[in-house]
Amino acid sequence: MRKIIFCLLLVSICFACGKKEKPPVTVNPFVTNNIPAKKNHVKIIRVAIAPYHEIDSATTALIAKEFEDFYINVKTLILPRKIMSDSLLANSLTRYNANKILNHLALIKPNEVNYILAITDDRIAACGDSIHETGVAGLGNRPGTCSVVSTAALKNKLTDSTQFTPRLIKATMHEMGHNFGLFHCKNKKDKKCLMRDAGGTIKTLDEEDVHLCDKCVDLLKKKGINVRKKNK
Numbered sequence: 001m002r003k004i005i006f007c008l009l010l011v012s013i014c015f016a017c018g019k020k021e022k023p024p025v026t027v028n029p030f031v032t033n034n035i036p037a038k039k040n041h042v043k044i045i046r047v048a049i050a051p052y053h054e055i056d057s058a059t060t061a062l063i064a065k066e067f068e069d070f071y072i073n074v075k076t077l078i079l080p081r082k083i084m085s086d087s088l089l090a091n092s093l094t095r096y097n098a099n100k101i102l103n104h105l106a107l108i109k110p111n112e113v114n115y116i117l118a119i120t121d122d123r124i125a126a127c128g129d130s131i132h133e134t135g136v137a138g139l140g141n142r143p144g145t146c147s148v149v150s151t152a153a154l155k156n157k158l159t160d161s162t163q164f165t166p167r168l169i170k171a172t173m174h175e176m177g178h179n180f181g182l183f184h185c186k187n188k189k190d191k192k193c194l195m196r197d198a199g200g201t202i203k204t205l206d207e208e209d210v211h212l213c214d215k216c217v218d219l220l221k222k223k224g225i226n227v228r229k230k231n232k
Contacts, residue, residue, distance in 0.1 A: 043224050045074045046113040047176065050105065051081040052120035055151065059119065059168070066169045067176075070210065072226040077113055084122055090133050095123040098139040098148055105146035115179050117172060118148040137202070140175035142183065147175035157202055167202070169210055170194045177216070180225055187213045 047067060051060050057078075064076035088104060090097040101118060109116040125133040137154055140147030154167040177195050185195035190213035198204040212220070217227045 042073045042226070045071070045115070045225055046077060047074055048077045048079055048110055048113040048116040050079045050108075050116055050118045052084050052118055052122065053081075054121050055081065055119045059151070062165070063117075063119065063169070063172055066210070067173070070173065070228060072228055074225070077110070079110075079116075084120060090125050090127055091131060092125075092133055095125040095133065095135065096120070097127045097133075098124040098136060099127050101148045102139065102141060102144070102146045105148070109145060115145050115147070115176065117176055118146075119151065119172070120148065121151045123152045124148060124150045134200075137198075137205070138171050138175040140178035142178035143181040144179050147172075147179050149175055154202070154205075163206065166210065167205055170205055170208055173210065174198075177212075177220075180220055181223055182216055182219060185213060185216055187215050190214070 049060050049063055060078045064078055067074050067076055084096055084101075085104075088096050088100045101124065105116045105118055124136060124139070126136045126139055127133050135153065136150070138147065138149035149168070149171045151168060154164060154171060158164060174194050182195050184197040185193040187193055191207070192209040192211050193213035193216055194208045194211060195216050196204060196208060212227055220227060
């Protein structure tokens with residue numbers, strides 16, 4: 001009887017030793033409930049800067065840097081410098097028609113960019129028709145893909161040389177803000193927002209900062225355009 005019990009025990013031990021253990025279950029940290037985790041992809045917004053007439057490389061480089069410092073996902077491309085065509089002149093022949101310039105920019109905008117910003121030292125005017133002209137520092141479609149800024153208008157009533165560069169930065173960002181879909185800012189709690197309506201005066205531009213109010217920042221974020229936190 002003892003021999004029979006011993007044989008049964010020996011057989012059970014052999015089966016136990018021969019049984020393979022199941023490998024431990026590993027959990028993929030990137031998978032939850034069998035659904036792959038989604039990565040946050042930030043859309044890159046590409047802006048071409050088109051210099052005209054005597055606008056030098058230092059000016060375009062400055063604007064490009066300011067845009068990329070101000071916005072998280074904006075990248076710039078500087079185009080070769082060109083001369084304004086006489087076909088873009090306003091009716092007075094003393095200024096260029098900003099509306100015509102925007103139409104021209106739409107035709108030459110590189111396919112690889114989302115927006116194009118022209119910088120010129122020529123005077124420009126907003127022309128609602130072929131007769132009436134209103135001198136402006138800049139003009140941008142809202143929303144749209146094209147905008148233009150004149151450095152000539154920004155040099156009016158300078159009290160010192162340090163005023164020009166902030167004016168240029170704010171003017172270019174203002175017009176590009178229109179391209180991004182922003183209207184003139186009416187946030188009464190933040191009068192430093194660069195999207196305020198200048199009302200045809202350079203004084204308002206000087207009072208603003210290189211800054212967007214929280215409301216404008218939120219509107220841009222909904223459109224996939226992100227402003228750096230230092231702006232607040």
